[in-house]
Amino acid sequence: MRIKTEELTRKFRVGSSEITAVNRVNLEINEATFIAIVGPSGSGKSTLLNLIGLNDQPTYGRVFIDETDASLISGRRRREIRLLRIGFVFQTFNLLPTLTVLENVELPLSLAGKSQEEQREKAMTLLENVSLGDRIYHRPKELSIGEMQRVAIARALANDPETIIADEPTGELDSKTAKETIDLLFDINRKRKTTVIVATHDEKIVEVADTTYTIIDGKLGLNTN
Amino acid sequence: MCLRNLFRRRTRTFLCILAIALATMSIVAIGATTSRYICIIKEMHIYFRGKVVVVSKGAIVIEAFPIGGFGSLPQSMAEKVQKIDEVENAVPMLFIYNIGGTLEAFPKNFTIGIPYGNWQVLVGPTPLKLGGHWPSAGSSENEVVVGSSLADQHNLTAGTKITVNGYNLKVTGVLDTSSAFLSRSIITSLDLVQEMYGYHMLINMIVAEPMKGVEGEELANKIEAEIENIEALTEEERIDLAQPLISDIETWVLGIRTLLFILSMIFVTTVAMMNISERRRDFATLDAIGAPKSFVFKMVITETGLMGLLGSIAGILLGSVAAILVASLYTGIPISLFFLSIFDITPPLLMLEILVSTVTVSCIAGVIPSIAAARMNITEALRAEY
Incomplete structure (x- = not known):
């Protein structure tokens, strides 16, 4: 999945003033690359990821998914892309609290119309891959923070997406579990050839990324360090 | 999933179900009592025919x-x-x-x-x-x-x-x-x-x-x-004499029932709106992972429908007992005798009618919260939690 942006801009109105969260961003992300986007809090990282991940619509500019202009895609098709081709990992994991670990991972499979058996088999495999095979009937609140993040990653991988978008995935983790998460994302990128786009403050992610961009006040620049 | 979502907020759900149950109970008790007396009056049509x-x-x-x-x-x-x-x-x-x-x-x-x-x-x-x-x-x-x-x-x-x-x-x-x-x-x-x-x-x-x-x-x-x-x-005149009385009773019952349904609807809508406003992140997450709007819509409707179902079942049971108490109070017949003929006091058709009406009303009450949940701005909802 190739992602390209052209003059991508997102403005928000806060009270009477207007904030440009993402300002004329031109970006090209090739298949199977590991991209890190770094920048201080409020610099526009999450907004950029939401635009790339088709969660949000730009004020100006365009996002291309495999040469297709996303602004021309229907809302239904955008959802299908989010469901089948993009996996999201959130800083606060965003697991559904009333579902078990297994059900959380089964959910995208169920939404994709997979049979009950397929859902169960796939979710079990993914959870075993992230070393949570023995925690499948636990609720999110019964897990450690590191375990929750691994469940979130397993959920993001459920429909074998071509791209994983992770918004500060190590932001809530201690250094040990942060390293495990980074290793997991790196493995996914290298073994599955999945594009990984990470917004982060974490230097360790920057170290493993193929390309790092810096975003400050909505303006993106290639990090050459 | 819907049932678990409801019981995540036990007290609020319990209170909402209790309110529906009380409203349903009143509807059943009033409906059963009046329909019994209307039934008796109508039954008298058969006497002295011709x-x-x-x-x-x-x-x-x-x-x-x-x-x-x-x-x-x-x-x-x-x-x-x-x-x-x-x-x-x-x-x-x-x-x-x-x-x-x-x-x-x-x-x-x-x-x-x-x-x-x-x-x-x-x-x-x-x-x-x-x-x-x-x-x-x-x-x-x-x-x-x-x-x-x-x-x-x-x-x-x-x-x-x-x-x-x-x-x-x-x-x-x-x-x-x-x-x-x-x-x-x-x-x-x-x-x-x-x-x-x-x-x-x-x-x-x-x-x-x-x-x-x-x-x-x-x-x-x-x-x-x-x-x-x-x-x-004549036979026709006798029926005509009772008709205004029956119509009055039926109008009052309909009025009370409508009022109780409206109150239940407002209550269910309020509780559902509170629930969805507290679950903004869940809905945003569902949206982000590609859940169709119809999935969210159905989920919220099902939750309100479930509240209506549980409330109406409890209300029908309580209402049937209340109808028996009323009948016993007015006739002096021991309650135990009425329990044997509970379906004469509260006919199964009335129970079914009230069950279907209450669940329907609860589902209707869930429409506005469901639309609000399905239309939730995903980026704002996700950002609000950070």
């Missing part, structure tokens, strides 16, 4: 029966009616509507006096239970036949001695009927009822059967033309 009922002018009549103790007629009036050419047969009757106390609106039982041998004018083909017989004129005892509900309540069988209004009576038979009216009746000879209730040579209704080929209306007109200060009511 015949003309003569009562005193100004008497309050429900269907064929004069109530309230007003408007008695001299017994000799029956002979006058009998003498009219178009009359095949005229049977005088004394109908006593026994209320338990001065403040009670509904009768505990009915006592009906009929001349010996004319019982079928009232009961038609209704048989007596095995071993019973109708009171006989030659008996030295005060013989009566009682309805099955009274017999069950007081454990009466043929041969049992009872005391009514200070008179010692002997039960000679039990009517084998499920009719709400006949099952609460004491039927005996006209002269005995006159004596027991102080109506010496008085009656309060005459049932006149027209000659073959004579229409009821024609006979009624003839009777009214020949005898003063009476009303001769």
Whole structure:
């Protein structure tokens, strides 16, 4: 999945003033690359990821998914892309609290119309891959923070997406579990050839990324360090 | 998933279900009580079919029966009616509507006096239970036949001695009927009822059967033309007399039911709106992972529908019990006897109707919250949690 942006801009109105969260961003992300986007809090990282991940619509500019202009895609098709081709990992994991670990991972499979058996088999495999095979009937609140993040990653991988978008995935983790998460994302990128786009403050992610961009006040620049 | 979402906020869900249950309970209790009385009134349509009922002018009549103790007629009036050419047969009757106390609106039982041998004018083909017989004129005892509900309540069988209004009576038979009216009746000879209730040579209704080929209306007109200060009511007129009462009751019940449904709807909508505002991140997550809007919409509707379902089941159970309590309070029949015939008090069709209505109303109440949840701005919802 190739992602390209052209003059991508997102403005928000806060009270009477207007904030440009993402300002004329031109970006090209090739298949199977590991991209890190770094920048201080409020610099526009999450907004950029939401635009790339088709969660949000730009004020100006365009996002291309495999040469297709996303602004021309229907809302239904955008959802299908989010469901089948993009996996999201959130800083606060965003697991559904009333579902078990297994059900959380089964959910995208169920939404994709997979049979009950397929859902169960796939979710079990993914959870075993992230070393949570023995925690499948636990609720999110019964897990450690590191375990929750691994469940979130397993959920993001459920429909074998071509791209994983992770918004500060190590932001809530201690250094040990942060390293495990980074290793997991790196493995996914290298073994599955999945594009990984990470917004982060974490230097360790920057170290493993193929390309790092810096975003400050909505303006993106290639990090050459 | 929906059920778990609901029980994530136990207290609020419980209170919402309780409110629906209370509203449903009121609807069931009012509906069951009124429908039972409407049913009794309508059931009275079957009595004296094709015949003309003569009562005193100004008497309050429900269907064929004069109530309230007003408007008695001299017994000799029956002979006058009998003498009219178009009359095949005229049977005088004394109908006593026994209320338990001065403040009670509904009768505990009915006592009906009929001349010996004319019982079928009232009961038609209704048989007596095995071993019973109708009171006989030659008996030295005060013989009566009682309805099955009274017999069950007081454990009466043929041969049992009872005391009514200070008179010692002997039960000679039990009517084998499920009719709400006949099952609460004491039927005996006209002269005995006159004596027991102080109506010496008085009656309060005459049932006149027209000659073959004579229409009821024609006979009624003839009777009214020949005898003063009476009303001769045809079958249609008797039904018409009860109709405004039935319509009033039905209108009030409908009004109360609508009001309770609206209140339930407001309550469910409020609780559902509170729930979705607290679950913004969940909905945003569902949106981000590609869940269709219809999935979120259905989820919220199902949750409100479930609240309605649980509330209505609880309400129907409570309402049925409340209806029994009301019926028992008004009739003096022990609650235990009503439990055996719970589906007579709250008919299954009424239960089903209320269940379906409540679930439908709850689902409708979930429409606005469902739309709000499905239309939630994903980026704002995700950002708000960070």
